[in-house]
Amino acid sequence: MSEYFDLLSEFHGARAGVLKTRAGDVHTPTFMPDGTRGAVKGLTPEMVRSTGVQAVLANTYHLHLQPGEDTVAVLGGLHEFTKQVLPLLTDSGGFQVFSLAHINKITEDGVHFKDPKTGDTVFLSPEKSIQIQMKLGADIMVAFDDVTALDDKGRTRTREAFDRTHRWLARSLSEFQRLTKGMDLGERPLLFGVVQGGLDKELRKQSLEIVQSLPVDGIAIGGLSVGESREEMHGMLGYLADHYDSSPRPRFLLGVGDPIDLRFAIQHGIDMLDCVLPTRNARHATAWVAGDEKIHLTNAKFIADRDVIDPGCDCTTCNFGYSKGFLRHQFKVNEPLAGTLVSIHNIRYLQRICEEYRKEN
Template identity: 45%
Template sequence: MGREFTFQLQANCSHTHARAAVFSTPHGDVETPRFMPVGTLATVKTVTPAQLKATGAQMILANTYHLHLQPGEEIVAQAGGLHRFMGWSGPILTDSGGFQVFSLSELRTITEKGVKFRSPRDGRIIEMTPERSIQIQNKLGADIIMAFDECPPYPATREAVELATARTYRWLSRCIETHSRADQALFGIVQGGVYLDLRAQAARALAKLDLPGYAIGGVSVGEPPALIEKIVRASAPQLPAEKPRYLMGVGTYREMAQAIASGVDLFDCVIPTRWARHGAVAVQGERWNIKNARFREDFTPLDESCPCYTCQNFSRAYLNHLWRSREILVYTLLSIHNITELIGFTRRIRDAIKRDRFSEEFAPWLTPGASE
């Protein structure tokens, strides 16, 4: 790990693999465990950077695939990189674009060289290779960049997953060779589908490469939560304890708590803003629909214990009114609350780990069948 990237363990749970740490990057520290909001196109939807900072966000995500299509990495680079372009001074992580290439592109051809696909924006043929993904991410300038990987669908045959996992490892070597910026940490990604032995094998192989950090990918693509839990349990303990571990695309209470118990440090998910755009709010692990008539004359905040701007200033009745009136402000207010809620959950877990009370205080989320 380079001079500007350190990962310092502060506390370990005596009953699980959970740990509290500080991940230092060129643009600031991230206290883990931590939920990271997703800003796909260099913006967390409907939320300004100042509002985002107030939620407790420390590191956010942007997406290589989408930014390559619009506005293009050259424009971002001319602007001074992602941080200046989007007005966010904290750490940023960019996804390699692999998941989007495999999940969003209807016409694609996979070879050892990379993937050719048709742009959903203008129909042109684009070739994304490990080298190209890293070159794009080097120009975008995020603190953490991800290796280009092949994300097999769910379900997939063992043979198909074996081929994809082996190719992901070979592509990682090409990513490492291409990566040219010391101020960016390149994370490798563990694949292996639902096959736990392949997951463990892939994690052990990646661990030998001594990368700045590691991610567990290829989950939340259709598997039941219980299977995701098994995948994480098979993968995380095989990764170096002295490096950050990132579970990609997961953001429910139970999934995060279970993963933290397996030793995962970082999470991201589109849930907070996507729910907000559908009138849904997260309140202490439950999903509420602000459109419901029961909120029309309810003048209490969404959550009296929540410190967010929305809960400190507005009632459920007002939010219900905004939704029924189709006022755009409601997306912002619900997003602010939902982001604060998920970050707050991981912050509370971090505090419990430091007091060695994680397994006791979060037992409801660690038992099989816990509700969201």
């Protein structure tokens, strides 16, 4: 047990715990939907909370570019701005810079990239990322790293980027410590360090050891679910499970949200996950049903289907009785309500998995 993370139990590799943040408790294991630009697409904060979600992720990269952290701060910070009372986690912006933006130059200092909208050159560094996340008012922050260490299959490209990622982690940590100096644990945000190393076990082990040796509040696993096969990802999660230290810190797997992967990750010691998948799938008329199967609601066979998406589901969409026939029609006429209703169902589907593990433990 630590001051901010109570590990309640462990069962066949899965853990149940409570992460205490300044915005409230996060019961783990937990899946966090992505509120990329401050909102989980198509959902009000009340709808998000109705699914049993414990925390929401927001993207530093997107919010920095638009409307900018100063504007968010003037409008009261992320909680007040978005009206989301649940604990909020911001990522570092690193992954988006390296995957979405045109990079002009990477130096030891940081990354110069082009704002895709305005064409302006933007600079992001470990210090800058932490400053932005502080201004946004995140409750859980993530250290900025150099993900050029990965190719599109998650393999390590250069030793140089791998080493730099840890130097940048140390800089993120000192900037975090400078900005939170004098704050009590209950009032300061938490900082997670990111483990990289692609699909190279030796590098992963080294990275994990470095991150675990630092006084970060949580261990984030980055660079997976980036194009590698499911077997490769599961192989790495299994490998990492044998190398976590005994310090009671939460472990956060970035960017994973498929039910099969979610179960596997939780069974291998992961406490928190995030992904756009449940809402993106929903907007594309895809819903998860019992047995982790997917159904496509635009399918003609649902045209006169009076049943709800999943009779065993307790989400507000299924509870209220929206039929597959109605949802199919709404998708067919491009009514955004359909995406909203199925997003609620899909997010709830993942929460129910997390809740099973919390109960079992």
